[in-house]
Amino acid sequence: MTLRKPLPHDSARQHVTGAARYLDDIPLPANALHLAFGLSPIARGRIASLDLDAVRTAPGVVRVWTHADLPSDCDCSPSAHDEPLLSDGTLHYQGQPVFLVAATSHRAARRAALLATLETLAETPILTIEQALDADSRFESGPVIWSRGDAAGAIATAPRRVDGLLEMGGQEHFYLEGQAAAALPQDDGTLHVHSSTQHPSEIQHKVAHALHLAMHDVRVETRRMGGGFGGKESQGNALAIACAVVAQATGRPAKMRYDRDDDFIITGKRHDFRIRYKAGFDEDGHLLGIDFIHYTRCGWAQDLSLPVADRAMLHADNAYWLPNVRIESHRLKTNTQSATAYRGFGGPQGVLGIERVVDHVAHVLNLDPLVVRQRNYYAPSGSVSERTSGGAPAPCSAAPRTPGSISEAEKQVVPDPEAELTSRGGPQDAGAAPAVPAGVQTTPYGQPVEGFILHEMTERLAERAEYHARRARIAEWNAANPVLKRGIALSPVKFGISFTLTHLNQAGALVHVYHDGSILMNHGGTEMGQGLFQKVAQVAAHGFGVPLDAVRITATDTAKVPNTSATAASSGSDLNGAAVANACAAIRARMAAHLASVHGVEPDAVRFADGRVIAGKTTMSFAEAAALCYQARISLSAAGYYATPEISWDRMRGHGRPFYYFAHGAAVTEVVLDTLTGENRILRTDILHDCGASLNPALDVGQIEGGYVQGAGWLTTEELVWDDHGRLRTHAPSTYKIPACSDRPDVFNVSLWDGENHVPTVGRSKAVGEPPFMLGISAFLALSDALAACGDAYPSLDAPATPERLLAAFGSLRGTGG
């Protein structure tokens, strides 16, 4: 058995010896060219003149491209065809690529790029939410609105009410390996592209489109990434296209990697959000009506902003039953980097919104926030009466739209071959409404909440972490200590698993068994440190009953498995694991049928286990079985395929079953805050997380710990600052603070919930990449709890809760009592 074992990452020995090759480590032919972009110095305006003579004559420079020199627009967008590789004359953000330099070395290209004389006609940039709203600068024709019941009426008639505003910053991915790509021209005009990307099929499509090639002319390969976190879902397109343009034009290999500062300045980040909320509730804290308005700055291009903002709306409920709810979402177009996918994909922003509301409600009622959380949790399946189940399809509405908006694009029946079919920014057809079993509550978007286990998980976590006793001790401690204040919070997550663009929920795999019994495996997923390759190899080894070292893992390659989806939405193991399992099952069935006929047994009676194959009274090694099948002319190669069942989503109505299932988790965090300096530390964190029946507990615990720390980083130390001219001032780790070894909680207890997925996934496991990120919210709420000990008012803390912001919040609380 190789499933459910805590096996290490697939490249362990290569990682510790420095032998693991990342893109920048791949040896290239000596004549390879190195590329750099010249960047826009202003956030908004036009190019008045561009003199590149000094660039062209700089040492080592081979050729320079402007927009006019390109073979096409070389569009880099994963959605709306609104991102020409190089500026077409309009400047949309400070850092936008304007021209491209190819030189004989990386340094020569970068130095030359600084020699251009670029004169601009600057315009006043749209940077803030207010500026964007004033200018009606947005994607789609108006806000998207989804609702159920009568939120306004329920709030108006509720016994108690709160309203408030929460600002939350974006987040730089800071994958430790920066963006990089290389293109090698082949002798027949085709291209072999290496890309540090989560989405090889998208790179393939964008490169082919830019160069007027067919997809079969472009082969994209990705062995591993030094971190992705969503930042390599669409943001690698520009580098790969640039390399391809240069390789095609010059016939020489071309490589591009961004310097770290350029990476910050050019590429998109997590969407920052402002959430305005109003809630009505009863004296026990039950939420009766709730109204959210989400404002998000999407940056200059559409990229994946629409599905990100959708997912924020889809997680506006987190784990709570909201009988009357209205969510309004504004996707604002600003002269900043185009915000993009980042672990959670809008989900964390939506979850933080409702967690703030619950926390605020508890403060107003002077109740333990955990009690209010538990009172509002979705009911366990089958435990509710029809009256409160919301069983009937919920009435949903969307804002009126003008022709030509996304709604028109989505109505098309025949897909446009130019469209971004494999991207989350692609077009979507309306899906059917889900059936709702009796006695099951539904989300605001009509999905039945089945397999909801947060009641039990919360109870167990609170007990293990001694939540109630510690909360009481902290209150005593705070009463006795005037300067240092402690805080504690428990926050849950319920995260929807599946791409909301339904057709992306498919995967392919290619499995070969050689006649010596060794197995080669390929699938559409990419490895970025999450351990996907190892998990999927475990599935393959399990499928043939062989040890793990019989399975060779190979680089993701569009020539082996076509039309893949991004390794994103936490779906990697679910989709690719199932596709590999199906391929293995097909080969195994052929082998079993042959061996059964030879040995006079039923095919079902042929067993594959412990590296051996047993057919009746005959036992042979797997290698012998493979050789026998080969000699009998049995095919030992299979393509596997998987499509997630049961999902369906009508984005415009905001209704359906976008998710196959939900993953759950909960965390308790305790912090201490110095009210004189704002300095703070996480003292202890306890996590209980639901991975179903984990395929690999060691890898899953790593994802949970890493996700939590990264989530806490988002909400505490990681602050992006743009100045009034739209220049990003935090463009390196010297000014942008990600968690270090010393920022890890002093005590960190992580355990897995002992259960299995209620729907049939690979080994009944659950996806784990994104859900634990939202457990970091408990650190933010704990800081808010520490602040709440400093006055009578609700702290209304914004994120990131930097020491500066904590001090300011403390300053405004002081004098409110306490």
Added chain:
Amino acid sequence: MKTTLTVNGEAHEVTHDPRRSLLDTLRDDLRLTGTKKGCDHGQCGACTVLLNGERVNSCLCLTAMHDGDEVTTIEGIGSPERLSALQKAFVEKDGYQCGFCTPGQIMSATAMLREISEGAPSYVSDDLEVPKLTDTEMAERMSGNLCRCSAYPLIREAIAMASEVSQ
């Protein structure tokens, strides 16, 4: 200009631009790509190597300043067949996710364990004469090596394990 370096016990004469960093010399001229370029300005620690036995960020070192010096990179402390105690511990504890920071973490930890054994205190040391490898010491002394995957718990376990083996 020319500089002679001893890298992993082997002498190399490199011809280079006076502004070349030791990191670029290692990666581009000597093709020792185990040392990684993360931020290229001394903040992330991915390029950590040993310079005459001391850990340094090689992106902040000018090759020209190190004529005659000894450099040890990740390739010089072990091989897949003969792993060092720290390398073994990182494998055993799975002390990484994407692996990009791993060479720097291991080089930094190699020097850090020796610094402690030689009695070099840090600002969190309780005992300035004989500092011990506590969890707090380790967190402080390894905070110059960023891991964006936040595999810190397992990195710390791996270092602690290697420390016990070497004692």
